[in-house]
Amino acid sequence: MAVLQASGITKKFGKFTALDGVDIEVKEGEVYGFIGPNGAGKSTTIRVLLGILKATGGEVKIFGMDAWKDAVEIHKRVAYVPGDVNLWPNLTGGEVIDLFAKLHGNSNKSRREELIRKFDFDPTKKCRSYSKGNRQKVALVAAFSSDADLFILDEPTSGLDPLMERVFQECVMKAKREGKSILLSSHILSEVERLCDTVGIIREGKIIETGTLAELRHLTRTSLLVETKQPISQLEQIQGVHDIENLQQGISLQVDTEKLGDVITYLSQFDIVKLESAPPKLEDLFMRHYKTSNRGGGAR
Amino acid sequence: MMFTGTWRLLALIVRRDRIRIPIWLFALTLMTIVTAPAFEGLYKTQQERQVMAETMKNPAMTAMVGRGYGLGDYTTGAMMAHQMLLFTAITVAIMSILLVARHTRADEEAGMIEMIRSLPAGRLSNLSSALLVMIAVNLVLAAATGLGLAALRIESMDMEGSLLYGAALAAAGIFFTAVTALFAQLSENSRGTIGLSFAVLGISYLLRAIGDVSNGTLSWFSPLGWVLGTEVYVNNYWWPVAFTIAAAFTIMALALYLNSIRDLGSGFLPSKRGRSHASVFLQGPIGLGLRLQRTAIVSWAIGMLLLGISYGSVLGDLEEFIGGNEMLAEMVSPAEGVTLTEQFMTMLMSVISMICTIPPLMMALKLRGEEKKNRTEHLLVRAVSRTRLMGSYLAIALGVGISMQILAVFGLWAAGSAVMEEAILFTTMLEAALAYLPAMWVMTGVALLLIGILPQMTSLTWLYLGYSFIVVYMGDLLQFPEWMRKLSPFGHIPQLPVEEFDTAKISLLVLLAAGLMLAGFIGYNKRDLQG
Numbered sequence: 001m002a003v004l005q006a007s008g009i010t011k012k013f014g015k016f017t018a019l020d021g022v023d024i025e026v027k028e029g030e031v032y033g034f035i036g037p038n039g040a041g042k043s044t045t046i047r048v049l050l051g052i053l054k055a056t057g058g059e060v061k062i063f064g065m066d067a068w069k070d071a072v073e074i075h076k077r078v079a080y081v082p083g084d085v086n087l088w089p090n091l092t093g094g095e096v097i098d099l100f101a102k103l104h105g106n107s108n109k110s111r112r113e114e115l116i117r118k119f120d121f122d123p124t125k126k127c128r129s130y131s132k133g134n135r136q137k138v139a140l141v142a143a144f145s146s147d148a149d150l151f152i153l154d155e156p157t158s159g160l161d162p163l164m165e166r167v168f169q170e171c172v173m174k175a176k177r178e179g180k181s182i183l184l185s186s187h188i189l190s191e192v193e194r195l196c197d198t199v200g201i202i203r204e205g206k207i208i209e210t211g212t213l214a215e216l217r218h219l220t221r222t223s224l225l226v227e228t229k230q231p232i233s234q235l236e237q238i239q240g241v242h243d244i245e246n247l248q249q250g251i252s253l254q255v256d257t258e259k260l261g262d263v264i265t266y267l268s269q270f271d272i273v274k275l276e277s278a279p280p281k282l283e284d285l286f287m288r289h290y291k292t293s294n295r296g297g298g299a300r
Numbered sequence: 301m302m303f304t305g306t307w308r309l310l311a312l313i314v315r316r317d318r319i320r321i322p323i324w325l326f327a328l329t330l331m332t333i334v335t336a337p338a339f340e341g342l343y344k345t346q347q348e349r350q351v352m353a354e355t356m357k358n359p360a361m362t363a364m365v366g367r368g369y370g371l372g373d374y375t376t377g378a379m380m381a382h383q384m385l386l387f388t389a390i391t392v393a394i395m396s397i398l399l400v401a402r403h404t405r406a407d408e409e410a411g412m413i414e415m416i417r418s419l420p421a422g423r424l425s426n427l428s429s430a431l432l433v434m435i436a437v438n439l440v441l442a443a444a445t446g447l448g449l450a451a452l453r454i455e456s457m458d459m460e461g462s463l464l465y466g467a468a469l470a471a472a473g474i475f476f477t478a479v480t481a482l483f484a485q486l487s488e489n490s491r492g493t494i495g496l497s498f499a500v501l502g503i504s505y506l507l508r509a510i511g512d513v514s515n516g517t518l519s520w521f522s523p524l525g526w527v528l529g530t531e532v533y534v535n536n537y538w539w540p541v542a543f544t545i546a547a548a549f550t551i552m553a554l555a556l557y558l559n560s561i562r563d564l565g566s567g568f569l570p571s572k573r574g575r576s577h578a579s580v581f582l583q584g585p586i587g588l589g590l591r592l593q594r595t596a597i598v599s600w601a602i603g604m605l606l607l608g609i610s611y612g613s614v615l616g617d618l619e620e621f622i623g624g625n626e627m628l629a630e631m632v633s634p635a636e637g638v639t640l641t642e643q644f645m646t647m648l649m650s651v652i653s654m655i656c657t658i659p660p661l662m663m664a665l666k667l668r669g670e671e672k673k674n675r676t677e678h679l680l681v682r683a684v685s686r687t688r689l690m691g692s693y694l695a696i697a698l699g700v701g702i703s704m705q706i707l708a709v710f711g712l713w714a715a716g717s718a719v720m721e722e723a724i725l726f727t728t729m730l731e732a733a734l735a736y737l738p739a740m741w742v743m744t745g746v747a748l749l750l751i752g753i754l755p756q757m758t759s760l761t762w763l764y765l766g767y768s769f770i771v772v773y774m775g776d777l778l779q780f781p782e783w784m785r786k787l788s789p790f791g792h793i794p795q796l797p798v799e800e801f802d803t804a805k806i807s808l809l810v811l812l813a814a815g816l817m818l819a820g821f822i823g824y825n826k827r828d829l830q831g
């Protein structure tokens with residue numbers, strides 16, 4: 001069952017089209033990774049989902065309710081962490097966490113203390129003195145101590161150090177084990193690869209790729225390094241082979257992941273001495289889309 | 301060794317504040333030098349000044365501006381010393397507090413002193429350079445003010461008195477320089493430094509106020525009391541200046557000593573830990589709104605009470621006072637069957653109401669301010685609807701508006717009763733003031749409407765209030781046509797008790813206010829939020 005179903009959302013700011021028919025589906029108990037370059041429309045999408053912005057077109061259903069009309073009802077079961085957390089300078093972190101809990105309605109006290117400890121956070125300081133990472137911790141503690149069913153996280157780790165990022169990942173995995181659904185927008189691919197079941201890639205306001213991690217891996221390339229007894233002939237003629245390079249240690253090449261079997265079969269007839277392969281990285285896919293978006297994507 | 305590098309750092313401070321300090325000096329000097337001729341022009345004859353002296357002779361005024369000296373022969377000089385010296389000295393103190401905190405604790409907090417200390421600079425070089433700059437700034441101010449006043453060639457303001465006037469201001473500045481330098485050692489952050497220094501300033505003012513209206517002993521425990529003790533232009537005592545400066549140097553020595561024995565970044569007062577949990581008041585949008593504006597609300601409340609008291613304290617001698625002053629007589633158009641005092645009171649009510657409208661507008665517009673800072677999203681993504689959020693800010697605005705109005709009227713009535721032979725009833729005054737609430741609500745409605753529909757233009761609300769102030773307060777004086785007055789909600793309020801209560805007009809205004817607010821709510825529920 002889909003917890004969150006957005007179909008064909010468009011959002012225009014004046015003449016500028018920030019979102020152009022975005023479709024997202026987050027199923028129950030799934031972690032959905034939402035990735036894309038700067039200015040692609042991730043935050044805008046999330047704000048539409050939260051009913052802060054009104055979509056120009058399209059439909060968003062969360063828990064079967066309309067994201068704009070039934071915002072308050074939906075929000076009782078949603079926890080949100082913005083990428084840029086702005087807090088009230090004269091309140092302490094602890095006060096803000098409690099206020100958020102109260103506004104949410106239901107939240108877990110012992111979980112709050114546990115998270116504060118895990119995130120190594122001092123709740124007695126005024127928000128004015130917190131660093132970006134510490135402000136993010138306020139939002140994270142508030143979110144993960146609530147018993148929301150859907151977590152919407154917009155680049156929640158951009159200010160955290162690696163150790164705290166690990167704590168964050170544990171929180172996400174725990175929530176997932178408890179059957180919660182999570183929408184995670186991110187720039188950090190290792191994080192997405194580790195946590196997400198499904199990935200959607202957005203560019204210039206359009207979802208350009210979407211699918212499970214396995215499906216998307218399929219679209220990526222595996223890099224191989226081979227050494228053979230006999231010289232390999234006509235390698236460049238083989239379908240799915242790219243970027244051939246003659247190195248001292250052998251030949252390095254990139255292979256479309258779906259053609260991997262064919263290529264290995266072809267290579268084996270030249271007596272393989274050594275074969276090293278690097279796992280397909282989401283990054284390659286990401287880079288491919290990033291590169292083609294240079295056409296003005298950055299300036300948008 | 302401790303002072304190595306002081307001169308270089310002094311040059312750095314001067315360079316960093318090459319605009320800020322001259323602006324302060326210029327504004328302060330100008331404020332003084334413009335007021336003296338203004339007094340001279342407003343009260344031309346000794347007789348007019350004597351009337352003024354009479355109105356100033358009451359406890360409320362004494363508490364506010366200090367004891368008057370030479371009230372029997374109220375010359376322009378005596379008037380300057382009585383009505384201007386204290387407030388100018390307070391402004392000089394504020395300047396000193398802000399500048400010292402900026403160059404001591406604030407720089408330390410920002411890590412700049414650490415950089416400087418890593419260079420061959422002595423431990424006390426920073427504090428001593430800041431102190432030297434501030435002493436110099438205050439001396440320049442003393443010279444500019446003193447010579448400037450003397451150059452006006454007003455008969456009652458001779459060279460000695462003028463120089464003493466300047467010196468008294470500088471003494472206050474140097475004293476609060478020392479106080480701030482001390483708190484910069486005690487507190488470990490700049491807010492604490494500034495806050496504690498302001499607290500000393502506030503207590504000095506209160507001690508002096510209590511002392512001045514009672515037997516006077518307490519005033520001698522207040523540095524502001526010392527400033528007034530110079531009795532400038534009347535008796536010209538120099539010793540309070542010498543005493544103040546001696547006290548300042550003692551405090552500076554203590555500050556330097558404390559600075560020499562402490563670690564960089566630390567303070568002597570234990571830093572207060574904040575709450576780790578929210579209190580029972582901080583539970584929802586209203587609690588949050590009140591908490592965020594707590595300081596503003598309290599300050600405005602005190603301000604409005606003082607405003608009422610200061611207006612009330614002149615009610616006693618009003619008849620003669622207005623009779624003796626052309627400008628005021630023109631503003632209060634006489635009517636039959638009402639006393640001048642009642643006439644004047646209606647004008648006061650409109651002014652007080654318009655000033656009391658400022659805090660509720662601030663409260664309402666805070667909603668937009670919070671949005672601009674991306675802080676309303678924290679509430680809206682939780683179980684708070686837009687209607688509830690805007691409603692909370694509206695509730696705060698309405699509550700604050702009524703409270704301010706009542707406080708001001710209470711001050712007016714309390715001080716008025718103390719000085720008038722036939723006091724006006726509290727209820728009469730309150731009715732006259734509360735009649736203005738619908739106008740205040742219309743203004744609040746305009747604010748909500750703009751927040752809901754034209755969020756980029758919310759500052760138009762202030763423009764509208766400013767317009768109202770000009771046409772309603774100065775309309776008669778500047779002889780504006782009547783329709784200009786009617787463009788402001790304040791121009792439609794019946795002026796009780798001189799005019800009759802007009803139910804139809806008031807109901808219309810209330811309806812208009814409700815309509816504006818409703819439109820604001822609808823707009824706010826429909827539009828995109830920035831954050």
Ligand SMILES: Nc1ncnc2c1ncn2[C@@H]1O[C@H](COP(=O)(O)OP(=O)(O)OP(=O)(O)O)[C@@H](O)[C@H]1O
Pocket residue numbers: 013016018036037038039040041042043044045299300
């Ligand atoms: N209120 C607005 N008015 C006009 N344009 C806007 C507004 N908000 C966003 N945009 C534009 O919409 C586009 C998408 O912005 P968005 O913040 O959603 O990007 P993002 O994917 O979150 O980027 P990042 O990775 O940098 O956070 C950007 O080009 C941005 O300039």
Ligand SMILES: [Mg+2]
Pocket residue numbers: 042043044083154
């Ligand atoms: Mg973003």
